[in-house]
Amino acid sequence: MNKYQKLFSNFIKKNHGKIHFACHSHHYWPDCxxxxxxxxxxxxxxxxxxxxxxxxxxxxxxxxxxxxxxxxxxxxxxxxxxxxxxxxxxxxxxxxxxxxxxxxxxxxxxxxxxxxxxxxxxxxxxxxxxxxxxxxxxxxxxxxxxxxxxxxxxxxxxxxxxxxxxxxxxxxxxxxxxxxxxxxxxxxxxxxxxxxxxxxxxxxxxxxxxxxxxxxxxxxxxxxxxxxxxxxxxxxxxxxxxxxxxxxxxxxxxxxxxxxxxxxxxxxxxxxxxxxxxxxxxxxREEINSEFIHNHVKICQEVFLKIIEEMSHPHLNRENLILQDLHHHGHFLTFNLESPEIVNSIKKKLEENGILTDSRKNRLRFGFSIYHDSNDYQLEKFNV
The missing domain is CATH 3.40.640.10 (Type I PLP-dependent aspartate aminotransferase-like (Major domain))
Known part of the structure; x- marks a missing residue:
């Protein structure tokens, strides 16, 4: 765990082996x-x-x-x-x-x-x-x-x-x-x-x-x-x-x-x-503010986008991504897919690989947080 993940150690330990990209829907709680x-x-x-x-x-x-x-x-x-x-x-x-x-x-x-x-x-x-x-x-x-x-x-x-x-x-x-x-x-x-x-x-x-x-x-x-x-x-x-x-x-x-x-x-x-x-x-106490969190998340999002480009996935690709500018964007990235059925199918396969996501109808969302370490992102886990 890095120093920021340690602030969330209880939730991370109880979800060992998973990368929590559903943190737009529900963030992990810090130990405090x-x-x-x-x-x-x-x-x-x-x-x-x-x-x-x-x-x-x-x-x-x-x-x-x-x-x-x-x-x-x-x-x-x-x-x-x-x-x-x-x-x-x-x-x-x-x-x-x-x-x-x-x-x-x-x-x-x-x-x-x-x-x-x-x-x-x-x-x-x-x-x-x-x-x-x-x-x-x-x-x-x-x-x-x-x-x-x-x-x-x-x-x-x-x-x-x-x-x-x-x-x-x-x-x-x-x-x-x-x-x-x-x-x-x-x-x-x-x-x-x-x-x-x-x-x-x-x-x-x-x-x-x-x-x-x-x-x-x-x-x-x-x-x-x-x-x-x-x-x-x-x-x-x-x-x-x-x-x-x-x-x-x-x-x-x-x-x-x-x-x-x-x-x-x-x-x-x-x-x-x-x-x-x-x-x-x-x-x-930790001298962490919104600007620091936002900068950390932008780095995680950039690494994620590079993986998406490398995959050439039929659904998880830049063409289906709703994105204008990472500097003025929320902390989740949204794929607008053809149907809820496709979303649910991809979501289930990702979950089997330890990737937890969040969805609304035909939109699949990947959330990012300070308790993410982009070094944990592995292309083979996303390529479903």
Whole structure:
């Protein structure tokens, strides 16, 4: 094992003989997360009901601080947490009255796209959906449409079904913000993969991400930054939103805090937040940041692409690869094949060779991580 793989030794040892290219779907967890699990149990047993005060006065501020450093976000208290991004998006949607005019893409993850389709069906949302392909002019087409003005604009930074990424997120947001006030960026597939800098746009957007993918802290801890001086009043609201100073409101009006707790929900299991803090602190100790991880992954991807070129495979080849530029691309490479049957056949053969992959319908995805060592990539294992 190299020095970075040692941080993930428990998962790697339990999967000996396998190369985990399914790390777009589920990353290995670093060893520190086991201690974090136990820490939450110990704190719960010692403090019982008093743990809530401890978590909100210690653990949550620490998580907010660490996330702000990764994102270059200047208002750490304007970050809120939930078990999944679906819950957070629904709080934003619940802030509006009447039919919502919404702009989005055809490549959003199911937790958003399924909910969107149901609300369109119910007559709650009127959506304009922009195709991401051809990607060469996607940003131009999306920005042009945004000039019409929408109640909500929702788009991913990295698209889950392709790995394609918005090239200049800051400039993209700045142009959209000229005509739109409520911009949601789904950063789940970019967080802890691509270097992210919200310093110039964090005041203008909701930014969503979580611990399940590239952070490697497991499921159950998602977060959202909110725009500066956000005044939305979600109808979907929980008791956590009463845990900080409230606005001056009328007697008959529900009050909301002036920070991220404005979009908070209710009781949840904070084990995952403990894991998130442990991983972020581990990376801080090891002096590993998103830029370092991205550079490591690009090297792994380049080695993988050389192997693909050498194979001359009828399906796993450059012609079937969805790729624009590795410098502005997610940490997985996607092959767009003829059918789900071909994908499943190749996926099964790769698994027999110890190569674990991830797929969506007719797209086969190879994910890369800091716990990969490109020296482990062997052409004969891929040539199925």
């Amino acid at each position: 997360t086991r201690e974090a699990q136990l820490e939450y149990w110990e704190d719960s047993s010692k403090m019982v009901d008093d743990k809530w005060e401890y978590i909100f006065s210690n653990k949550i501020p620490r998580a907010q601080e660490l996330l702000s450093e990764v994102l270059n976000f200047t208002r750490s208290s304007d970050i809120t947490f939930a078990p999944n991004t679906h819950e957070l998006v629904n709080r934003i949607l619940s802030s509006f009255d009447g039919k919502i005019k919404l702009l989005t893409t055809d490549s959003e993850f199911y937790s958003f796209s399924r909910q969107l389709n149901r609300l369109i069906e119910a007559g709650v949302i009127e959506a304009t959906i922009i195709a991401t392909l051809p990607f060469e002019n996607f940003e131009e087409r999306f920005i042009q449409e945004s000039k019409s003005g929408y109640d909500i604009v929702f788009t991913s930074h990295v698209f889950f079904n392709s790995g394609l990424a918005i090239n200049n997120l800051e400039g993209f947001v700045e142009e959209i913000a000229e005509n739109n006030s409520n911009i949601i960026i789904d950063g789940y597939h970019a967080f802890m993969a691509l270097p992210i800098n919200l310093s110039s746009i964090g005041d203008k957007i909701f930014y969503l991400a979580g611990s399940y993918k590239y952070l490697g802290a497991g499921e159950g801890c998602c977060f959202m930054t909110i725009p500066k001086d956000c005044k939305l009043r979600p109808k979907n609201t929980g008791w956590f939103a009463e845990l900080s100073a409230l606005d001056n409101v009328n007697e008959n009006q529900v009050g909301f805090p002036n920070d991220g707790l404005r979009f908070a929900g209710s009781t949840l299991d904070f084990t995952s937040l403990y894991r998130m803090v442990s991983v972020l602190e581990m990376y801080e």
